[in-house]
Every structure is written in structure tokens, then in C-alpha cells.
Amino acid sequence: MKKIKEIIIVEGKSDTLAIKRSVEADTIETNGSEISIDTLNRIKRAHDIRGIIVFTDPDFPGKRIRQIISEFVPGCKHAYLAKQDAIAKGDKGVGVEHASTEAIIEALSHVREEMMESEERELIAWEDLIAAGLTGRADSKKRREIIGAELRLGYMNAKQLYKRLNMFRITQEEFQKALQVLYRNEED
Structure with a gap:
């Protein structure tokens, strides 16, 4: 199993479980789009110490979370999951937690780093x-x-x-x- 040195930022517990079945990595959960200042400060500290990869759902709330984190912690790394790889069977939602191990590994193998302003x-x-x-x-x-x-x-x-x-x-x-x-x- 591939080990990721950066801490992966996800939305919730189900996303953490999907990440841990796919790669060896630590995660921080934002608990959805209502990110607290405490969570943002933990993400900033993680970025400064080990680096972070923002890996949110390919939907509007996921984009919003990604934007909030990028504004608070410039220079993040990002992994993107294609929407078709994140759709639950039976069309019961879109998210990292629904993605296959292969799709998660593929997304994490194409991480992009933001440029600083x-x-x-x-x-x-x-x-x-x-x-x-x-x-x-x-x-x-x-x-x-x-x-x-x-x-x-x-x-x-x-x-x-x-x-x-x-x-x-x-x-x-x-x-x-x-x-x-x-x-x-x-x-x-």
C-alpha cells in the first residue's frame, strides 16, 4: 500500500475510511462545509509541518471547502476526483467515500500544487x-x-x-x- 507523507484533507469520516482502504495516510476531516477556525488552524499547522493535500468531493460544497482552505492556507496541494468516479451506486450521492480504491489512488497520483500569489x-x-x-x-x-x-x-x-x-x-x-x-x- 502506497504511503502518502502529506496529510489529506477530507470532508468526513466516510471519506477517511475510503482513503485508508486505498493508501496509507493521515487525514483531517473538515466536518462538511462548516469549517471551524480551529479546523482551519489545524490544517494550517499540518501544511507547515508535513504538507497537505486537499481532496474534497466533486460537488459544490466540496469546491466551497477547497476554496476556503486555499484562501486560509495558500500553496496547498490538491487532488481531484472525477465526478463519474465518485457517484454512489443507485445514485445516492457524490463523494470521495463512493470512489473505488483505484480511482482514489489515481487521483492522489496526480496531485497539483498551487502557486503562491x-x-x-x-x-x-x-x-x-x-x-x-x-x-x-x-x-x-x-x-x-x-x-x-x-x-x-x-x-x-x-x-x-x-x-x-x-x-x-x-x-x-x-x-x-x-x-x-x-x-x-x-x-x-
Whole structure:
């Protein structure tokens, strides 16, 4: 079983159980989207000592939790689970706790680190998103879903995609490779 040195930030106990069946790791639970200041301070301390990986559900509350943590603890690492990998059998919800061991290991093997604001520079321009049809087209949402999955960034709207591409230092080469996957999918 793979050992993860960073502490993984999850939403609840069921997520912790899913992580522990998949990898050897410590977790901190946010207890949902009502993150207390005490929990945020524990997350900050964990970040400073061992590093953290934010691994929340691929839904609106998960995105909100991720944003709160990122604002409180700049420079986090993030792992994203594709929504289709997190859907419970019988459509009883979406979450890390419903993901297979393989999907969790795959997500944790593609961790992305945030850039600190002082390090930010544009690697992917807004014009690159327009040229790739990731905004401004009827099928842009579907195209962003494919790019987000390929780059392990999760689903996002065009503005969020632009921010994440640059925040996680996605290079032009990585972006172009993801676009090639997009184009192959469209040919099929």
C-alpha cells in the first residue's frame, strides 16, 4: 500500500475510511462545509509541518471547502476526483467515500500544487481558452469537462479553468497534450 507523507484533507469520516482502504495516510476531516477556525488552524499547522493535500468531493460544497482552505492556507496541494468516479451506486450521492480504491489512488497520483500569489505568472492565456473552444461555444462546457478530467483539475467554468491552469502552473505543453485528447474524443 502506497504511503502518502502529506496529510489529506477530507470532508468526513466516510471519506477517511475510503482513503485508508486505498493508501496509507493521515487525514483531517473538515466536518462538511462548516469549517471551524480551529479546523482551519489545524490544517494550517499540518501544511507547515508535513504538507497537505486537499481532496474534497466533486460537488459544490466540496469546491466551497477547497476554496476556503486555499484562501486560509495558500500553496496547498490538491487532488481531484472525477465526478463519474465518485457517484454512489443507485445514485445516492457524490463523494470521495463512493470512489473505488483505484480511482482514489489515481487521483492522489496526480496531485497539483498551487502557486503562491507572488509566483503567479500567466502560462496559459485567456486567448488560448477561446482558441481551443473552451469558452464561447455551445459545446464549451463539455470540452472543459474533458480538459479538466485530463489535467486532473476537476470540472470548472471558463474563469475557474483559466485560474486553475495558471495557479497549478500547467505548461503550454501539458495544455496542448490535453487538447489532443479532447480532439481525439471529438473524432470518436
